Amino acid sequence: MDSLQKLEAHSVYILREAYRSFKSLCMLWSIGKDSTVLLWLARKAFFSHVPIPLVHIDTHFKIPEMITYRDALARQWHLNMIYGENTAAIDAKQTFPDGNIERLQCCKFLKSEALRHTLSGEWPRYRLNHTSGNYEPDTNREPYTGVIVGVRADEEGSRSKERYFSPRDKYSEWNIGDQPPEFWNQFKTDFAPGTHVRIHPLLDWTELNIWEYIEREKIPMTSLYYDQGDGRRYRSLGCYPCTTPVASTARTPADIIKELKTGKFANIAERAGRAQDKEDAGGLETLRREGYM
Amino acid sequence: MKRQHMTVVIVGHVDHGKSTVIGRLLADTGSLPEGKLEQVKATCARNAKPFEYAFLLDALKDERSQGITIDTARCFFTTAKREYIILDAPGHIEFLKNMVTGASRAETAILVIDAKQGIQENSRRHGMVVSMIGVKRIIVLVNKMDLVHFDADAFERVKAEYGRFLHEIDVQPIAFIPVSAFYGENLIAASAKMPWYKGRPLLEELDTLTVKEQPVNLPFRLPVHDIYKFTENNDDRRIIAGTIETGKIKAGDAVTFYPSGKKSHVKSIEEFNAPARRTAQSGESVGFTLTDELYLKPGEIMALAADLPPQTSVRFKANIFWVGHAPLVEDKTYKLKLGTAQVPVKLVAIVRILDARDLSSTASQKSVNRHDVATCILETTRPIAYDLAQDIETLSRFVIVDHFEITGGGIIIEALSEGASTLHDHVSAREKQWVSGPVSAAERTLAYGHKGKFIVITGSDAAQNSTIARLLEKELFRHACKAYYLNMANLNSGLGAESGEVPDTAEEEIRLLGELGRVLTDAGQILITDLNRHDAYDIEKLKALLQPFEVFIIQAGPHTTDARLTITSTETPTEAVARICRLLKDDAILMDYNL
Numbered sequence: 001m002d003s004l005q006k007l008e009a010h011s012v013y014i015l016r017e018a019y020r021s022f023k024s025l026c027m028l029w030s031i032g033k034d035s036t037v038l039l040w041l042a043r044k045a046f047f048s049h050v051p052i053p054l055v056h057i058d059t060h061f062k063i064p065e066m067i068t069y070r071d072a073l074a075r076q077w078h079l080n081m082i083y084g085e086n087t088a089a090i091d092a093k094q095t096f097p098d099g100n101i102e103r104l105q106c107c108k109f110l111k112s113e114a115l116r117h118t119l120s121g122e123w124p125r126y127r128l129n130h131t132s133g134n135y136e137p138d139t140n141r142e143p144y145t146g147v148i149v150g151v152r153a154d155e156e157g158s159r160s161k162e163r164y165f166s167p168r169d170k171y172s173e174w175n176i177g178d179q180p181p182e183f184w185n186q187f188k189t190d191f192a193p194g195t196h197v198r199i200h201p202l203l204d205w206t207e208l209n210i211w212e213y214i215e216r217e218k219i220p221m222t223s224l225y226y227d228q229g230d231g232r233r234y235r236s237l238g239c240y241p242c243t244t245p246v247a248s249t250a251r252t253p254a255d256i257i258k259e260l261k262t263g264k265f266a267n268i269a270e271r272a273g274r275a276q277d278k279e280d281a282g283g284l285e286t287l288r289r290e291g292y293m
Numbered sequence: 294m295k296r297q298h299m300t301v302v303i304v305g306h307v308d309h310g311k312s313t314v315i316g317r318l319l320a321d322t323g324s325l326p327e328g329k330l331e332q333v334k335a336t337c338a339r340n341a342k343p344f345e346y347a348f349l350l351d352a353l354k355d356e357r358s359q360g361i362t363i364d365t366a367r368c369f370f371t372t373a374k375r376e377y378i379i380l381d382a383p384g385h386i387e388f389l390k391n392m393v394t395g396a397s398r399a400e401t402a403i404l405v406i407d408a409k410q411g412i413q414e415n416s417r418r419h420g421m422v423v424s425m426i427g428v429k430r431i432i433v434l435v436n437k438m439d440l441v442h443f444d445a446d447a448f449e450r451v452k453a454e455y456g457r458f459l460h461e462i463d464v465q466p467i468a469f470i471p472v473s474a475f476y477g478e479n480l481i482a483a484s485a486k487m488p489w490y491k492g493r494p495l496l497e498e499l500d501t502l503t504v505k506e507q508p509v510n511l512p513f514r515l516p517v518h519d520i521y522k523f524t525e526n527n528d529d530r531r532i533i534a535g536t537i538e539t540g541k542i543k544a545g546d547a548v549t550f551y552p553s554g555k556k557s558h559v560k561s562i563e564e565f566n567a568p569a570r571r572t573a574q575s576g577e578s579v580g581f582t583l584t585d586e587l588y589l590k591p592g593e594i595m596a597l598a599a600d601l602p603p604q605t606s607v608r609f610k611a612n613i614f615w616v617g618h619a620p621l622v623e624d625k626t627y628k629l630k631l632g633t634a635q636v637p638v639k640l641v642a643i644v645r646i647l648d649a650r651d652l653s654s655t656a657s658q659k660s661v662n663r664h665d666v667a668t669c670i671l672e673t674t675r676p677i678a679y680d681l682a683q684d685i686e687t688l689s690r691f692v693i694v695d696h697f698e699i700t701g702g703g704i705i706i707e708a709l710s711e712g713a714s715t716l717h718d719h720v721s722a723r724e725k726q727w728v729s730g731p732v733s734a735a736e737r738t739l740a741y742g743h744k745g746k747f748i749v750i751t752g753s754d755a756a757q758n759s760t761i762a763r764l765l766e767k768e769l770f771r772h773a774c775k776a777y778y779l780n781m782a783n784l785n786s787g788l789g790a791e792s793g794e795v796p797d798t799a800e801e802e803i804r805l806l807g808e809l810g811r812v813l814t815d816a817g818q819i820l821i822t823d824l825n826r827h828d829a830y831d832i833e834k835l836k837a838l839l840q841p842f843e844v845f846i847i848q849a850g851p852h853t854t855d856a857r858l859t860i861t862s863t864e865t866p867t868e869a870v871a872r873i874c875r876l877l878k879d880d881a882i883l884m885d886y887n888l
């Protein structure tokens with residue numbers, strides 16, 4: 001087995017362990033390359049099926065192609081697709097693009113809080129009705145006790161301390177100082193009422209691994225990752241007011257792999273195009289501890 | 294080209310230089326983000342603090358405030374040969390569990406010992422745990438050679454002493470390397486300061502190691518992770534999913550599941566988005582369909598019928614390390630997770646506790662405390678399948694869960710016979726102490742017109758079992774028998790309600806039912822209940838608990854235990870009940886005049 005096959009097998013194992021251990025389980029799908037690879041790995045784990053609901057947090061500022069792509073795949077792969085949002089903040093224009101709050105505060109409102117309340121079931125969840133093609137309020141308001149997330153350890157500092165199965169308390173707090181042990185393939189699958197567990201099947205993958213896998217498996221990605229002729233492409237996807245493309249003429253996964261291997265981005269952080277990462281060194285970590293991915 | 298990677302864990306006593314080794318490796322292989330090193334150095338200079346490589350690794354605020362590495366961070370670096378993932382493990386005693394977390398994913402361990410301070414408690418403890426966790430390749434760095442003037446004798450002294458210790462715990466180190474991590478001596482390139490050292494520098498030593506191959510030559514073992522039947526899009530496959538631990542298999546092979554002993558043949562190997570294939574081997578997470586529709590539970594081990602079978606027992610001897618805040622004690626039920634199996638487990642006895650200070654054993658201790666390494670005897674409440682560490686190591690590994698937390702881990706080194714299980718001990722002790730009232734069983738039989746009996750109706754069809762059980766109660770009662778139907782739900786919400794957090798409810802149910810059944814049979818009652826989610830082993834246990842009485846088992850449906858009576862699907866409940874009553878008469882449980 002080569003490295004990619006090993007990574008795949010391990011991720012599949014983690015997904016199956018999660019599916020077996022958590023009655024109320026969901027998977028976050030940001031529409032980006034990592035969580036889309038994760039979705040593909042779920043199809044591997046469950047033999048083409050995806051028996052886990054996919055949750056997307058819609059900030060209303062996502063690049064429009066992302067939403068189109070999300071719904072197209074959801075239909076094609078029969079996904080149990082759910083989205084949540086911070087309606088109050090959006091309606092009250094309490095956002096950075098509206099010019100009313102700081103950037104990180106905006107991330108907190110539109111992502112962290114929307115996520116936390118969507119997962120807990122306190123705020124409405126909208127579910128894709130495959131017959132009508134519309135999103136309708138979901139009747140299931142059960143809190144999700146297991147949440148599968150596509151973070152990678154190589155992305156940035158704070159994520160490199162994660163566990164495959166990482167418990168959060170009632171307030172989605174992450175206690176970095178006291179993480180459960182993980183021996184061999186045994187993870188924390190027992191949890192006290194009121195707590196939930198974040199599950200990270202992609203922890204050992206690198207950006208290069210992700211693209212090599214996309215290439216090998218021919219996983220459909222949103223075109224935003226590829227140069228459409230103007231010499232620019234996105235390396236990391238987010239909200240359009242806070243995400244800038246990188247200069248690149250890569251048009252296919254193979255081009256991107258070549259680009260990554262030549263070390264073009266060797267010294268530039270993958271999320272460098274994501275403005276919120278630059279605000280302050282500990283900002284992202286604070287956000288993360290509050291539940292942002 | 295196949296790219297390889299190798300995972301390395303760095304362990305050792307606090308302050309012996311682990312972070313410095315990592316920082317220096319990252320810096321000298323050009324694996325740091327541009328300007329990072331300079332930036333950290335500048336920050337140190339600004340704050341008039343001496344520069345430390347540890348600062349470089351301190352990505353987290355939390356960690357900075359504590360001043361010690363508290364978790365298994367991952368760093369990546371690449372050499373011409375391969376990609377390395379370094380797991381930084383902490384040296385502080387409080388954080389053994391994180392070290393183990395790191396070590397359990399590593400293929401190679403680098404153990405750092407301060408040349409000046411010499412071997413400390415955690416130098417030994419980490420060496421021991423790392424080897425127990427399964428890292429057999431250990432490189433020992435004798436660090437801070439600059440502090441002992443790069444003296445060969447100082448190096449040889451540490452090497453001799455630690456070498457002796459490793460020998461005692463049966464570990465052959467790959468190399469001892471004298472280094473000065475802070476100054477980069479003998480890490481990337483051979484050191485000019487230590488010409489007397491003829492071995493390789495660290496990086497070269499790492500690069501010469503071969504990545505562990507997947508163990509395909511061992512017997513085939515697949516811990517059954519789950520059984521899937523997703524019906525969407527008319528998918529009618531029933532797939533046994535799992536990750537192959539060892540060996541290889543092909544479609545058509547005869548397989549046996551352990552501990553149930555069920556047998557079948559592999560019909561197909563299943564995978565999504567991959568060309569159809571007939572074989573699969575260790576490391577792969579695949580799926581299988583079988584030629585028979587077996588009722589299987591996750592946790593069984595699938596093996597080739599032709600191969601050496603795994604061990605199955607309830608009792609075994611294991612080496613364990615404990616990281617729980619509360620000690621591991623006898624008379625408490627924990628949860629054991631081995632492969633994909635999860636069963637309740639108890640500590641039966643402590644054989645010895647290894648004291649990291651001098652490796653002497655203390656058998657007098659009654660509990661295994663936090664950070665102890667011990668040899669123990671454990672017993673599960675039902676048989677589990679496993680292999681011994683010396684045979685197939687990965688299938689000898691287990692963890693113990695105490696109150697939602699993983700608190701220990703270990704490897705099984707010996708299977709013990711079931712003869713002296715705690716259940717049998719319990720029953721014989723109970724019977725020895727049993728105090729009977731003045732009314733004898735014979736007097737009761739005469740008065741009631743029947744003997745006491747515990748009747749269990751079992752089978753996979755819950756509705757059918759319950760219909761028969763209820764009808765039987767009515768029929769016997771109509772004939773003036775002291776018959777009583779007990780629904781399991783009543784037992785759980787009543788007697789069982791106070792049991793609190795029980796690792797396995799099925800297990801606890803059987804215990805309650807067995808104890809209650811024994812009392813009521815003695816009281817001359819005919820107690821009827823129906824069981825449907827319990828297996829042959831549960832029934833065996835119930836039988837044991839009911840001693841000195843016998844359980845009257847009625848099996849509905851195809852699965853056969855050693856039932857007194859089997860009810861076929863064509864029989865009506867009335868017919869079934871009539872047959873049961875006839876049999877009760879034949880067995881002289883009901884007196885003739887009664888029916």
Ligand SMILES: Nc1nc2c(ncn2[C@@H]2O[C@H](COP(=O)(O)OP(=O)(O)O)[C@@H](O)[C@H]2O)c(=O)[nH]1
Binds near residue numbers: 307
């Ligand atoms: N003189 C000298 N000091 C060293 C060397 N390696 C590490 N140190 C120092 O030893 C201290 C502890 O090192 P560190 O890497 O933080 O130890 P850890 O706790 O094992 O990670 C720090 O002050 C280092 O600068 C070395 O080779 N020579």
